[in-house]
Amino acid sequence: MATAVIQAPAPASGTRLAVLPPLAVYVHLPWCVRKCPYCDFNSHEARGALPEDEYVDALIADLESALPAVWGRRVHTVFLGGGTPSLFAARSIDRLLAAIRARLALDPDAEVTLEANPGTVEAGRFRDFRAAGVNRLSLGVQSFDDGCLASLGRIHGAREAHRAVEIAAQSFANFNIDLMYALPGQDEAGARRDAQAAIASGAPHVSAYHLTIEPNTLFATRPPPLPDEDAAAAIHDAVEATLAAAGFRHYETSAHARAGHECRHNLNYWRFGDYLGIGAGAHAKISFPDRVVREARARTPAEYMRRVAAGAQVVERREVARGELAFEFMMNAFRLTEGFAPALFTERTGLAIAAVAAPLARAEAKGLAVVGPTLVRPTERGRRYLNDLLELFLDSGPEGSR
Numbered sequence: 001m002a003t004a005v006i007q008a009p010a011p012a013s014g015t016r017l018a019v020l021p022p023l024a025v026y027v028h029l030p031w032c033v034r035k036c037p038y039c040d041f042n043s044h045e046a047r048g049a050l051p052e053d054e055y056v057d058a059l060i061a062d063l064e065s066a067l068p069a070v071w072g073r074r075v076h077t078v079f080l081g082g083g084t085p086s087l088f089a090a091r092s093i094d095r096l097l098a099a100i101r102a103r104l105a106l107d108p109d110a111e112v113t114l115e116a117n118p119g120t121v122e123a124g125r126f127r128d129f130r131a132a133g134v135n136r137l138s139l140g141v142q143s144f145d146d147g148c149l150a151s152l153g154r155i156h157g158a159r160e161a162h163r164a165v166e167i168a169a170q171s172f173a174n175f176n177i178d179l180m181y182a183l184p185g186q187d188e189a190g191a192r193r194d195a196q197a198a199i200a201s202g203a204p205h206v207s208a209y210h211l212t213i214e215p216n217t218l219f220a221t222r223p224p225p226l227p228d229e230d231a232a233a234a235i236h237d238a239v240e241a242t243l244a245a246a247g248f249r250h251y252e253t254s255a256h257a258r259a260g261h262e263c264r265h266n267l268n269y270w271r272f273g274d275y276l277g278i279g280a281g282a283h284a285k286i287s288f289p290d291r292v293v294r295e296a297r298a299r300t301p302a303e304y305m306r307r308v309a310a311g312a313q314v315v316e317r318r319e320v321a322r323g324e325l326a327f328e329f330m331m332n333a334f335r336l337t338e339g340f341a342p343a344l345f346t347e348r349t350g351l352a353i354a355a356v357a358a359p360l361a362r363a364e365a366k367g368l369a370v371v372g373p374t375l376v377r378p379t380e381r382g383r384r385y386l387n388d389l390l391e392l393f394l395d396s397g398p399e400g401s402r
Helices: 052-070 090-103 123-132 146-151 158-171 188-200 229-245 264-270 301-310 322-333 342-349 353-365 380-384 386-391
Strands: 023-029 074-082 105-116 136-142 175-181 205-210 249-252 255-257 274-279 283-288 291-297 314-319 369-371 376-378
Touching: 023 052, 023 264, 052 090, 052 274, 052 283, 052 301, 074 090, 074 264, 090 105, 090 123, 105 264, 123 158, 136 158, 146 158, 158 175, 175 188, 175 229, 188 205, 188 229, 205 229, 229 249, 229 255, 249 264, 264 274, 264 322, 274 291, 322 342, 322 353, 322 386, 342 353, 353 369, 376 380, 380 386
Parallel strands: 023 074, 023 274, 074 105, 105 136, 136 175, 175 205
Antiparallel strands: 205 255, 249 255, 274 283, 283 291, 291 314, 369 376
């Protein structure tokens, strides 16, 4: 018997949006070969054959049940994340994308991204993904160094990483390489070599993430020896400088791209756009003219598929309170190096920029942001100390300020 959706009392938000934000679709494919010791994502080790057909059936049913909330809206990007979506056969990805195209108004030039790991790469499979409609690949390389990869518990080595990138480049003009830095035993020179290898691969987009120890991970219980704070800061600077010198623009906290290759799906997140999330553990943000709603699906694959069959896959649904909208917008928009226009804040939240005048003034006084009539952007200090910047906007807005 299905349990009730956890639903917070709907606040009288009074939100009024003149135009709805762009809409994206996120699909979660939760299985991976082996759970990495640093990973706190909703991923589950594959044990035996994957229930691909049953899971795709559930995704399609989930999508159909969500259609009334997004009916008539155009979809600009699709992102297949995980887990390791490349574990799925190309025929399953083809069926899923065909179902999305049949039910939603998908842009003809929509960006369609699929995540893959080097340990699951096959040239034929990548070609088939491309034929199915995937036009952007995101490779979880993390490092091109065997020692660093072993310390991260990755299932691939440096040779497999280089080979995966070569295969990706054969089928995809647009692909991303994920790198991690400040790794166990890594120094500036090692991090720089990783960035140089990513550049040499021809990838037009590189996402570079600082390794952090997250709760509920193996590293949280048995942390590895990591570079100290000063060494990690120097490694961070070395990675950024290496990518910048090669012509990559650092357009978001962790994202670097050549001109025209910014990730459109992620930009929609940072600009407080909408996204429909389907799949185990997927989250959604959907705007209506008078409210903004967030949803979460059941986390484990088995529970998710059971709940979809019962029409109860959404386990949490809440309307974002008017007083929370400013913080949620800033939490995303301040990740962008270029910042945002005050008009975008009003368009996406329904609030006048005057609602956050006080915290913006404090941010500028602390050297964390530059505030102008047509642009608000984080300073270099604000990007480095993003949490300090965002704290200024907690409880800001019509229902609370400080």
